[in-house]
Amino acid sequence: MSPSFLSRLARTSLCGVLALAPLAAPASAAPINDKFKSTVASFVSEHIDDWVAVYKDFHTHPELGLQETRSAGIIAAELRTLGFEVTEGIGQTGVVGILRNGKGPLVMVRADMDALPLQEKTGLDYASTVQTDWRGENTYVMHACGHDAHMAIFLATAQTLVDMKKDWKGTLMFVAQPAEEGGGGASKMMADDIFGKFGVPDYGFALHVGPSAYDTVQIVKGQMNSFAGGFDIVFNGIGGHGSRPSTTIDPVMMASKFVVDLQSVVSREKPEQEFGVISVGAIQAGSAGNIIPDTARVRGTVRWYKPAVGEKLLAGVKRTAEAIVAMAGAPDAEISVRSGGTAVFNDPDLSEKTLAAMSKVLPADKVYFAAPTTGSEDYGEFLKAFSNSVYFRVGVYDPALFDETGAPLDVLKVPGNHSPFFAPVPAPTIETGVTAMTTAVVNVMAK
Template identity: 45%
Template sequence: MTTPALARLLTGLPDRLPGLRAVYEDLHAHPELSFQEFRTAGVIAGRLRGQGWDVTEGVGGTGVVGVLANGEGPVVLLRADMDGLPVRERTGLPYASRVTAVDSEGDEVPVMHACGHDMHVTCLLGATAQLAAARGAWRGTVVAVFQPAEEVGGAPAMIEDGFPDRFPRADVCLGQHVAPAPVGFVGTRPGPVMAASDSLRVRLFGRGGHGSTPESTVDPVVMAAAVVMRLQTIVSRETGAAQNAVVTVGSLHTGTKENIIPDTAELRINIRSTTPVIRDRVLAAVERIVRAEAAASGAPKDPEITALNSFPVTVNDERATGTVLTALTGAFGRERVFTLPQTLTGSEDFGVFGTALGVPSVFWHFGGADPALFRDADPESLLQDGLPANVPANHSPHFAPVPDPTIGIGVTALLAAAAPWLCPEDPRPATGEEA
C-alpha cells in the first residue's frame, strides 16, 4: 500500500511519463562510450537546471551531480550510470542506435545502450523532477549522481575528484539497475548483492615467421588458444560447486594475415567473484596458467599481465536494505518484490560511493522485459534456471527494456526507496498541491 508521503511524491508522474519516454528514446539513439558521455551529460545538466537543481558538471571526467536542498533532514544520494557499450545494436527499434565512436584504443566501434543505462538516467531524471515539484512532501537534501564509466573506473574517478568533500555527505546511497526480468518485478538482498570484478590485459610473446615453416617460430596464436581453453578449468576444476566465480575471455587479438605467424597475442580477461578468498584463488590461477602455457610453448619472453580495473563485491547494508524492501513492497505489492536468494555474478562499482563516504548503501534490480516472453516463469526461478532463450540479457545487441511501464516503475522505485529517509513521519494526505 502506497504511503501518503510517497503518493505526494508521485503526484503528476503519469503526466510526466510521455516526456520521459522521449528523453529515453533520445538517449537510446545517442549512446556514448565510457568517459565520453559529453552529450548525455549536457542533456542531464540542462534538465536538472530547468528543474531548479544546483548542478556541477565534469566530476570525475564527465560525471554530473545535482544537489537539491530542501530544509533540515537526511541527505540521500541517488545514482544512475550513463555510459553505453561497444556493441552494434540489432533490436530493430525505430530509435535504435546507429552511432559509432573511437574507443580508448583508437579503434572505431559501434555504440549501443546494451545494458540499460539510458533507462537509469531517464528514471533518475524523472525522480529529480518529481522531487523538485513536490518540495512540500519531503525534507532534507538529495544528491543526484549521474556517473560515467560504470565498471571501468567511473565511481572511483568521481571519488578521486573530491566528491566526498565537494558535495553534501549522504546518510544513505541508493541505486538500481534494469534487468532482463519481467517488467514490474523488483529484487534485492541484504549483504553481498553483486560480485567483485577484475579485468586484466595479457600480452603473450612468440617469435613470428612464415606460415609454411612453423618449426622456426613460436606461435602466439596456439599459445593464446591453449591459455583460453585452460582458463575454463578454473571454475570447473578449481572452484567448488557452491562457490560463485566467472572467468571470461572477452577479447583476443593477434595477427594480420593467414600465412604470417605473428609475434604477439593479446587477451582481455574479466573475472567475477563473490568472496575475497575466491577472488584471490581465481586471480592466482589465471596468472599461473598464463605463465605456465607461455613456458610450455617456449615463449622467448615472459607474458605481461596488466590490471585494467578492479572493484569489490557490492554489499547492501542489512538494516537499510530491510527499510528499502519494506518501502518497495508498499509501493508494488508483496507479490512483486522479492529477496534475491544469492549474490549475482554481475558487477557494479556503485558500492564505491557508500564505502568512500562511510555510509550504508542499497542496490536493487527492477525488471524491464515484456512479461509475455516468460510464460509462467517468475524472477526467482529465473535465477535458478536461467533466462528463456528468447529473452535478451544485458550486453546483448538485442537488449532493450520495454519503455512503458518500465520508466514509471523505475521512477517510483527510486522515490519509494528514498521516502523513508526524506519523509519518514509525514502524516499529511496526498493532496498534490506542490506538484
C-alpha cells in the same frame, strides 16, 4: 550544450516539459500510504510519454566512458531547470546536483551514463548507429547495459521529487556517474573529493535494469553482487609463413591453449562451494590466414564473491599464462592482471524498510528479496565512505515472457545486459523505476 540544441530537444524531451509545465505540489505532506501511491501514480501517468522520449534520445546517442559530454550536458541542464545547484566535471564528466529542502538527511541518488563498444542489433526505430574511436579503433556504441534507462529514471525521479517537496525534507544529492563499465568512474569521482565538496550521504540509492519482468523490483540484503577483476595478456611469439610453423613460435596456439587451460583454475583450484568465474571476451591476432603472427592478445574478466577466492583465481590466471609461455619457449608475455573494485553491500535494515515501503506502492508480490547477482558494479566505491544504502534491480521485459518463478519461458526472447539485442520496454520499465526510487527516497526523508 548549446541553446539551439536545448530548444530542439524541448519539443520532445523532459527539458521541454520542465521548462513549460509548472510543477504542481500536493495539498499536504503524507507518509508512504495510499495517498502517496495515488500522487506518484498520477504524476507518472501524466509525464511518462515525455520520459520515454528522453530515454529514446539517450538510447540513440550513446557515449563511451569518460566521453559522456552530451549526456552529462542534458542531465546538468535538466537538474538546473528543476532548481538543483549543479556542478559539472566531477570525475571528468560526472555531474552532481544538490537540492535543499529544509533540515533533514542528505540522500544520494546515483545513475551511470556510459554505454558499451558494440553494434546494436535490436532493429528498434531509435537504435544507435553511433561510431567512435575506442582504443585506437573505430567501433559502434550501444546502450546495451541499460544506462540510458538509468538516466531517464534518474531525471524523472528528480522531477517527481521536486513536485512532491511538501512530502519530504532534507537535501538531495543527485549523482550522474561516468565510466561505470570498467573505466573507474566512481573512483574518479571519489578522487575528486565528491563527499568532501558536497557532504557524506546519510542514505544512498541506486538501481539497475535487467532481464526480468518490468513490473518487478528485486532487493538483495547484504552483498548484492560480485567483485570484479580482469586481465589483458599479450603473448609474444615469432611470426612466419603458415606453411612452415616449425620456424615460428605461434602466439595463436599459446592464446588458444590459455583460453582452455584457464577453466582448470575454476574447476580444479576454486573451492567447489564458492562462486567464481573466468571468462575470455576478446582474442585479437593476425591479419591473414597464411601468416602466423608474432603477437596474440587475450582479454577477459574474473568475478568472485569472497576475496580469498578472487586472489586464487587471479593468481591462477597469471600462473597459467606464464606456464604456457615457458612450454612454448616463447619470449615473455605482457601480463596485466587487475583486482578491480569492491562489491556492493546493501544495508540489511534499510533493505527491509525499503522493501516494506515499495510494497505499499507497487504490487507486494512483485517486490521481493533476491539472491546476489554475478555481475559487478563500481557503486561500491562510494560505499567506502558510508554504508546506509540500497541498490535494487528493476525488470525490463513483458511479464508474459516469464513463468511463475520469474524464469524466462524462452531465453532467446529475453536477451540480457551486454547483448546487442538488449531492448527494454521503455514505458513500464521507467514507470516501475521511478515509482520505486521515489518511494525509497521519500521513505527516509518523509516529514
